[in-house]
Amino acid sequence: DAGVIQSPRHEVTEMGQEVTLRCKPISGHDYLFWYRQTMMRGLELLIYFNNNVPIDDSGMPEDRFSAKMPNASFSTLKIQPSEPRDSAVYFCASSFQGANSPLHFGNGTRLTVT
Amino acid sequence: SQKIEQNSEALNIQEGKTATLTCNYTNYSPAYLQWYRQDPGRGPVFLLLIRENEKEKRKERLKVTFDTTLKQSLFHITASQPADSATYLCALDIMGQGGKLIFGQGTELSVKP
Numbered sequence: 639d640a641g642v643i644q645s646p647r648h649e650v651t652e653m654g655q656e657v658t659l660r661c662k663p664i665s666g667h668d669y670l671f672w673y674r675q676t677m678m679r680g681l682e683l684l685i686y687f688n689n690n691v692p693i694d695d696s697g698m699p700e701d702r703f704s705a706k707m708p709n710a711s712f713s714t715l716k717i718q719p720s721e722p723r724d725s726a727v728y729f730c731a732s733s734f735q736g737a738n739s740p741l742h743f744g745n746g747t748r749l750t751v752t
Numbered sequence: 753s754q755k756i757e758q759n760s761e762a763l764n765i766q767e768g769k770t771a772t773l774t775c776n777y778t779n780y781s782p783a784y785l786q787w788y789r790q791d792p793g794r795g796p797v798f799l800l801l802i803r804e805n806e807k808e809k810r811k812e813r814l815k816v817t818f819d820t821t822l823k824q825s826l827f828h829i830t831a832s833q834p835a836d837s838a839t840y841l842c843a844l845d846i847m848g849q850g851g852k853l854i855f856g857q858g859t860e861l862s863v864k865p
Contacts, residue, residue, distance in 0.1 A: 642795075669851050681796070681841065681855040688851055729795050737845030737853040738784050738803075743795030 640664075644730050644744035652752055656718040659747045662711055663732030671731040671741065672705055672715050681729070687713065688736070720751045754779040756856040758842060764862045771829040773859045775842035778823060780854075782844035785818050785825050790839045790858065799840075800827075832863045 643662040651657055663670050671686040685695040690707045698705070702721070707713040717724055727748050731741040757776045765771050775785070783804050788796035802809045802818045802825070809816045815828040829836050839858040846852040 671851070671853070673855075680857040683852065683854060686851045693851055731795070733851075736851035738801075740786065740798035740801060741788075741796075741843075741853060742798070745793070745795050 642730055642732055642742050642744035644728075644747050646747060647745065648748045648750075650750045650752065651720055653721055654719045655751075656716065657720045657724075657749060657751075659715040659728050659730075659749070661713045661715070661730030661744060663713070663730070664742055665711065667732035667734050667742070668710075669733045669736045670707060670713050671733075672713070673729040673731065673743075674726045675729060675746070676726045684715070717749075720749075722751045725749055725751050754854075756780070756842065756844060756854060758840075758856040759859040760857070762860040762862060764864065765832055767833060767863055767865050769832055771832050771836065771861055771863070773827040773840050773842075773861065775825040775827070775856055776823060777844055780823070780844050780846070781820075782846075784845045785816075786843045786853070787814075787816055787825075787827050788841045788843065788855075790841060796841055796855075829861075832861075834863050834865050837862050 645660045672684040673681050675681045684697045685705045687707045705715045727746040729746045731743040733739050733741045755778045786801045787799045790796040800816045802816050813830045817826045839860045841858040843853045843855045
């Protein structure tokens with residue numbers, strides 16, 4: 639079991655550029671979560687999917703953020719255009735059966751927007 | 753408003769002692785509460801899950817309690833070791849929203865030899 643795989647591990651980009659973060663969940667898991675972690679705000683839930691369908695995107699900060707899950711083995715989080723305040727560590731996690739079972743996190747993508 | 757609070761200050765203890773971390777919540781009615789460990793540069797790692805009808809759960813040196821009246825969970829590490837040094841996060845589900853898991857800010861634990 640390779641675990642949740644995120645790419646890239648680090649991303650440095652200039653303000654205004656488009657950023658795409660990628661996630662491969664654990665095979666067989668039916669929930670996928672995107673979280674953002676900063677020192678000030680901790681770990682914030684951005685959006686989560688169940689069976690590839692977005693269920694709750696109320697944590698997405700604004701329209702510049704979008705997430706897709708075209709199939710059970712792949713998800714993307716896109717920021718366009720990026721801004722310095724988007725700098726954070728973005729985590730993807732997956733689980734079987736949602737919040738009543740453990741979440742398995744990837745090691746995150748550290749995004750720096752200059 | 754809904755809030756999850758963990759020990760805001762870092763916790764420093766001596767090796768061999770019991771570490772006790774607190775998670776308090778307001779305006780939630782969680783059915784499940786989870787604890788995670790996070791090391792620098794890594795994603796959180798699941799430790800324990802406790803259900804609202806369970807008072808206590810144990811796993812090796814770890815013990816979690818869940819008091820829905822006090823709206824509090826306590827996380828204990830007995831016979832602590834320097835390798836237990838990490839940040840510990842509690843997380844609650846949002847009742848009625850089966851997938852939504854919200855995290856506290858975490859407590860940094862440092863175990864000195």
